[in-house]
Amino acid sequence: MFLRHEMHTAPAGLLAEPGKYGMMNRKIARRGDARAGAACMAQEIENAAPCGAACVAGRVRAGALRAEFLKTKESERMELCFNEMTVMKNGTLPEDIALCAQAGFSAVELRKGTLLRYLRGGGTLEALRQTLEEQHVRAASLNALESVSFQTKGGGRMLRELSDWCFAACRVLGCGCMEVIASFHVPEGISAAAICRETADSLLRLSDAAADYGVRLALEFMAVPGSSVQTFAQCAEILEAVDRANVGMLLDTWHFCAGGSRPEELSALRGDRLFMVHVSDCPARAPFTAQRAESYWPGEGDAPLEELLRSVRATGYDGPCSVEVMDPNVLALPAGDAIRRAAETMKPLLARVER
Numbered sequence: 001m002f003l004r005h006e007m008h009t010a011p012a013g014l015l016a017e018p019g020k021y022g023m024m025n026r027k028i029a030r031r032g033d034a035r036a037g038a039a040c041m042a043q044e045i046e047n048a049a050p051c052g053a054a055c056v057a058g059r060v061r062a063g064a065l066r067a068e069f070l071k072t073k074e075s076e077r078m079e080l081c082f083n084e085m086t087v088m089k090n091g092t093l094p095e096d097i098a099l100c101a102q103a104g105f106s107a108v109e110l111r112k113g114t115l116l117r118y119l120r121g122g123g124t125l126e127a128l129r130q131t132l133e134e135q136h137v138r139a140a141s142l143n144a145l146e147s148v149s150f151q152t153k154g155g156g157r158m159l160r161e162l163s164d165w166c167f168a169a170c171r172v173l174g175c176g177c178m179e180v181i182a183s184f185h186v187p188e189g190i191s192a193a194a195i196c197r198e199t200a201d202s203l204l205r206l207s208d209a210a211a212d213y214g215v216r217l218a219l220e221f222m223a224v225p226g227s228s229v230q231t232f233a234q235c236a237e238i239l240e241a242v243d244r245a246n247v248g249m250l251l252d253t254w255h256f257c258a259g260g261s262r263p264e265e266l267s268a269l270r271g272d273r274l275f276m277v278h279v280s281d282c283p284a285r286a287p288f289t290a291q292r293a294e295s296y297w298p299g300e301g302d303a304p305l306e307e308l309l310r311s312v313r314a315t316g317y318d319g320p321c322s323v324e325v326m327d328p329n330v331l332a333l334p335a336g337d338a339i340r341r342a343a344e345t346m347k348p349l350l351a352r353v354e355r
Contacts, residue, residue, distance in 0.1 A: 077354050078313065081107040081140050081320035082342055083278060084114050091335040093118045094131045099336050103343035107140040107320050108132075109276075110175065112166065115142070125172040132173065139175035140320045141218065141276055142166055149195075149202040149228065150183040163206060167213035177216045177275055179250055180206065182229040195228050200241035207244045218250035218275040223259030223288055230288070232261040239273055248275035251312065252324070253282070254295050257303040260287030263311040271316030278324040279346065281305060295326035298345045309353040321350060 082105045084091060093114055100108050118128065132139055145163055147155075166178055182199050203217060210217050221227070221235040229235055235249055251274060281301030283294050298305055309321065323342040325331075330338060 078277070078309075078318055078350060079107050079140070079320045080105050080343070080346060080350060081109060081322035082339060083109040083143070083322045083324035084111040085109075085143065086323060086325050086330060086342060087333075087335040087338050088114060089331050090333070090338075093123070093128060096335055096339065097131050097135050097137050099339045101135040101137050103339050104347065105137060105339075105343065107138050107322070109141045109143055109179075109320075109322050109324075110139055110173070111143055115169070125169055129173050139170075139173045140322065141177040141179055142170050142173075142175050144179035144181050144220070145206070146181045147183045147185070148180050148206060149199045150186050151202070160209070163209055167210055167215045170215045171213045176214065177218055178210065179276070180217050180219050181222065182219070182227065184226040184228065186228045192234070196234070196238050196241060199229060199238050203238070203242050203247050204244065207242070207247050211246055216246045216248060216275055218248055220250035220252060220278075221255055221259070222252075223255040223290075224292055225288070230255075231259045232256055232265055236269060236273075245272075248273045250276040250278065252278035252280075253303060253305055253308055254278070254280045254290075254324075254326075256308065257282040258285065258288065258290040263304060263308045266308075266311040266315060269315050274312070274315060274317045274319070276319065277309075277312055277317070277321045279305065279309070279321050279349075280323065280325045292326050293328055295324075297325055297327075297330070297341060298323070298349045300345075305349060306352055309349070313353060321346065 082096075082100045082103075084093075084096060087096060088111055091114060093110070097108060115128075119125075145159070145166060148159065151159055163178075170176065170178060180203070182195075182202075186195060199219075203219065206217055219229070219235055219238065221229045221231055223230050229238065232251070239247065239249060249269070279298055281296040281298050282290055282303040283296075284302040285294075294301075323346050325338075325342070330341075333341070
C-alpha cells in the first residue's frame, strides 16, 4: 500500500537534518524538492557498500542463496510474510524484523517510509541487510513506487531518480521485488484502453531500469476512489500488454474483494505472473464502497479468504502471503502485539489452504 504523498515528502525527510549537504538539506525540507532528495539519497548506496560492487554482489548472492534455502525447505507451501505497513506508526525496522522471526515469519515487506526513517536515524542498508541475515528473514519486497503512470516531464525525472535509488537499495538488501502503483491523477474522461496503454508503457520503462538491478515489479490494483487501476481484470490486461518476465501482479485480497472480483477469475492468471499476495479481511459491501480503514485481521470480515487463497494456490503460486491490515485499531497497537496477532491469524488460514 502507500501514502499518496510519500513519494514527494520522503526524500526531503531523509535529508532534513544537519549534515554535509547543509543548504540543500534546508532547501529540500522547505520546498519538498524530491528530485534533489532522490539524487542525494544515492550517496547512501555508496556509503552502505564501501567494499565495492563486486563485494556487494557477492554478499547479496550469499544472502539470496540463504533466503532461497529457507524458502524451499517447504517449497510446496506459500510463504508466511509480514507487511511493515501494519506497524507503520509504531514499528522500527531492526526490532520488527526480530519480532517477525520470533513469530515465525520467514519474510517481511519493507515500507519505503519506514526504511527512510531508519536511515535518518543513523542506520545503514548494510547493517539492515546483516540484521535480516542474522534473523533468517528475507526482504520479500520494498513498497512502493507510487504514481508510476501519467507523469509530467519533471515528475518522470524524479520518478527515475527515486526508482534507481530504490532498486539499488533492493540489491544491497537482497530484495528481489518492488511494489508499484499506478497514478491517482489521470486526465478527465480518459478511456480504459488509454489507461492500459499509458500504464503499460510506464511499466516497460521501469522494467528496463529494474532489470539492471535484478528487481521485479509487482503492480497492485487498488479498489479505492481515484485509482486508475482498480480491478484484477484491468491489472491482468495491463500485464498482458507489458509481457515482461520481471513485471507481474500484486494481488491484495482486500482490494480484490472490495472491487467485486471473484475467486474464479484467478483461473486465467499464470502463476509466474503473480509476484506477491497481501492478505486482510474485508466487510461485505457493494463494489468500491468499502472504506480502506475496514481492513481487518483474517477471519474478522466477510471475504472468502480460504477460497480465494486456494484459487491463488491453484495457479502454482508459492510465494509470500503477506499480512497487511489497515484497521486504525490495529495500526495503534504496539508492534510486538500486532506482529504476534498477524501470525496467530495467518498460520491457521494458510494451514487450511494447504491441506
